[in-house]
Amino acid sequence: MKNNELFLKAAKKFGTPLYLYDLRIVEERIKKVEDALKNVEHKVFFAFKSNSNVHILKFMKKMHLGADIVSLNEYKMAKYAGFKPNEIIVNGNGKKVEELIYYSKEDVACVNVDSKEEIEKVPKDVSLRVALRINPNVDAKTHPHISTGLKENKFGISLEDAKDVVHSFPSNLRLVGLHCHIGSQITDVSPFVEAIESLKKFVTEQNLKLDFINIGGGWGIDYLKNGNEMDLGKYKQEVVPLLKSFDLPIYLELGRYIIAPAGFLIARVTEVKKTAFKNFIVLDTSMSGLLRPSLYGAYHHVEFLSNGEKITADIVGRVCETGDTLAKKRKVPQPKVGDIGIIYDVGAYGYSMSSNYNLALRPAEVAFDGKNFQLIRRRETFEDLTRLF
Ligand SMILES: Cc1ncc(COP(=O)(O)O)c(C=O)c1O
Structure with missing residues (x-):
């Protein structure tokens, strides 16, 4: 089925707005990851925050990924x-x-500890396997809100401070690894090289005996559709040899790279508004359904299944905020009310960041396996909104 047919069919069957995930793309992406890392012993953990639909999570498990979680509910x-x-x-x-x-009682694989204060907080009769999250002070060259490895960011411990910490771990905590996640949507390998080199130097200088190195996630994708995403050829050439030099299993926590390109937000046009100053195409979704453009000014490719004359328009939602702009100044065929618009690359940090702002109902989620659609989360209803009162 061609993509446009697929989108139309899904919209007809399940209504809009709708998150559609193409599981074939997820498989392809996982294969690319595995191919890039095939020369180094590794394990990939799926970052739940990027997409926590249980059907997607089960699919990740089926594909032999582990789980990277950031909250008790995750x-x-x-x-x-x-x-x-x-x-x-x-x-x-x-x-x-x-x-x-709780995590100690559960006997989880590892807790990544973020600070000296966190280490001190663990009661002395609680045992845990821990990895120390290093903040290497590396510029990930990404959006400031998703940069996590600079000294001014709230995450991790500096290499300087870590020198003392690694040699004074309380006996109830076993230091099994180092962890480092420098940010998200990184398309240039050089920040990874810089961060991993500094980890390597640290492990050697401090003579650490570890079970693994966890280099986090952050691989970027081609939101702009200009071919610029994490260059896996370069990654194999420049990063993999560094990873191999640890002579330890390497853990990764990937979210966006695996799931973002597999997700499409299908919406219908509710109005095309023309002013002397600007054109607006209004969709039946909004910043409540997809927050990234409003939160980070993030770019998502948008297409309309229409064949009108080309116009330049801002694509907006129906929330009472000027910031509720999903895409700016896009040249697209002028749609009619009821036509379908597709927002690309929303599989990661799409539904998982959605909200009920303006009492918007969260969209339905559907998975497509190449043959069949499966409704993997029903659309919210008004009754869902009143349930907690
Ligand atoms: C600690 C940690 N690991 C992994 C990830 C996943 O990042 P990405 O989706 O860019 O791969 C994040 C995302 O912010 C994170 O904070």
Whole structure:
């Protein structure tokens, strides 16, 4: 089925707005990851924050990925999706003491500890396998909101401070690895090279005996449709040899690279508004359905299944905020009310960041496996909104 036919069929069958995930693309992306890393012993953990639909998570498990979680509820969801504690890595800053106790009882694979303060917080009778999150002060050359490895960012511990910390771990905590995640949507390999080189130097200088190195996620995708995404050829040439030099298993926590390009937000046009100054195409979704453009000014490719004359327009939602702009100054065929618009690359940080702002109902989610559609989350209803009162 050609993509446009697929989008039309899905919209007709399930209504709009609708998140559609093409599982064939997820498989392709995982194959690319595996191919890039085939010369180094590794394990990929799927970053739940990017997409936490349980059907997607089960699919990741089927594809032999582990789980990277950042909250107790993500942990519970990992178990619900069938992941065993020893396949789950716990991330996140500012963990609560009761959460650390919980993870210890569960015997999770590893907790990535974020600070000296977090280490001190673990009660002395609570044992955990931990990896220390290093903040290498590397510029990931990405959007400031998704850069995490600069000294001014809230994450991790500096290499300088880590020197003392690694040699004074309390006996109830076993330091099994180092962790480093420098940011997201990174398309240039050089920040990875820089970060991994500094980890390597640290491990050697401090003479650390570890079970693994966790280099986080962050591989970028081609939102702009100009062919610029994480260059896996370069990654193999420049990063993989560095990874091999540790002579340890390498862990990765990937989200966006695997799932973003597999997701499409299908919406219908509710109005085409023309002013003396600008044209607006209004969709039946908004910043409540897809926050990234409003939050980061993120670019998503948008297409309309229309054959009108080309116009230049801002594509907006129906939320009462000027920031509710999904795409700016796009040259597209002028759609009619009811036509379908498709927002690309929304599989990661799409539904998972959606909200009920303006009491918008969250869209339905559907997976397509090449043959069949499966409704993997029903559309919210008004009753869902009143349930907690
Ligand atoms: C600690 C950690 N690991 C992994 C990820 C996943 O990043 P990405 O989706 O860019 O691969 C994130 C995302 O912010 C993160 O904070």
